[in-house]
Amino acid sequence: MDFLTESLRAALALILTLDAEVVGAVWTSLYTSVAGILLAAAVGIPVGTLIGVGRFTGRRAVLTLLNTLMALPTVVVGLVIYGFLSRQGPLGALGLLFTPVAMIIGQTVLSAPIVANYTVAAVAGADPRIMTTALTLGAGRLRAAWQLLLEVRFGVMAAVVAGFGRVIAEVGVAMMLGGNIRGYTRTMTTAIALETSKGEFAFGLALGLVLMTVALIVNLFLNLLQQR
């Protein structure tokens, strides 16, 4: 019990004194996750809208594929992208492996299906009169779709927040594509895994507390949006 109490005390000290390593890992986690989710939103929201309002052959198959992609293990995503970015891979010449950019790519791939799926649900559940009203008032299909997104904005924001929740807490992609390089690609999750295995439990606990706080804020925000 003393071990846990002592570790917790040390962890809180690391957080409160803004330990450089802790802050560095938190910062890397936050900026790669934010960049990843923004890119995922740029792809996932239009795709989700298209699938949500569209009536086309194969729509059910596309939805099944999206659901499958949503449940992809993070290490599988990491593995596939590793194949593309590794020195022998088709994009190896870009030298992106073990950089924050590689992590952002991985997190985009990981969260885009989540954003798309949540957007499909928000759009498909919207009042069907939104598009017709916009069209009959003179909007083109693109403008009408934009109006639809504005009307279901809380659902779409929930999609983005859910995606962010997934990427901030994942470890597979960050580890495989970032390489857990200290001060460069080390995130909260990869640092927790490494430092704990090295016996630095207090350090891992400090990051764990920060991560749990972020997760709590994300979930509170998500609940708030889903109530709207």
Add this chain to the structure above:
Amino acid sequence: MDPILALHNLEYRRGDQFTLNIGQLDFQPGRIYLLAGPNGAGKSTLLQLLGLLLPPDRGEIRFAGTVVQGGAHRQRLRRQVTLVEQSPFMFDGTVYDNLAFGLRLRDVRGDLQRHRILSALEKVGLQGFESRQARLLSGGETRRVALARAMVLRPKVLLLDEPTAGLDRDSLPLFESCLAALPGEGVTVIISTHDADQSRRLRGEVLRLEAGRLISPETVESAITYRAVKGSF
């Protein structure tokens, strides 16, 4: 003069259950038409086709003599035809925002936009309503805002799907006086209705649909006779 809207050999299928089939039907500018017929006759579908919201499966729709094509052409023409649905949808925001939506798309902004919106609200008896939240209005007020939202665009053709169904007695005369004034401004008004007396009040031409087919264009007088014989509209 070219009809403002003309249908020629038009066919529209909805599943295996329903087909709208109209050989020839012309709508002249500046007149009021009333679509009558039982539920499921195809009145709302015809309005959606006339509003260029649905493409026909066969046949053609002409707007002011021009055959309506797909894509951008349809969209451009749609700016001259506005449909007020039976149960109008209000966008999230104020009454003003709702009326400004179509005007912004037509690049009407600033003082001109404000003037047109306030004037349209006054016409439907809702002066002072511009700052109200549109979703918090009563059913009757929502219908009147929807009418104002359509009129403010000054369309060449105004389509209304059972606009007065469920409207309170006090609002009805004002609503109908707005509609009756539109032909004087060159607007063609096409209304689907179950209200038998509306044709007399609005002095419109009655078009009767049954099972997706046009029975016959009727004058107001013949519609009244028809009603007297059949006992219903």
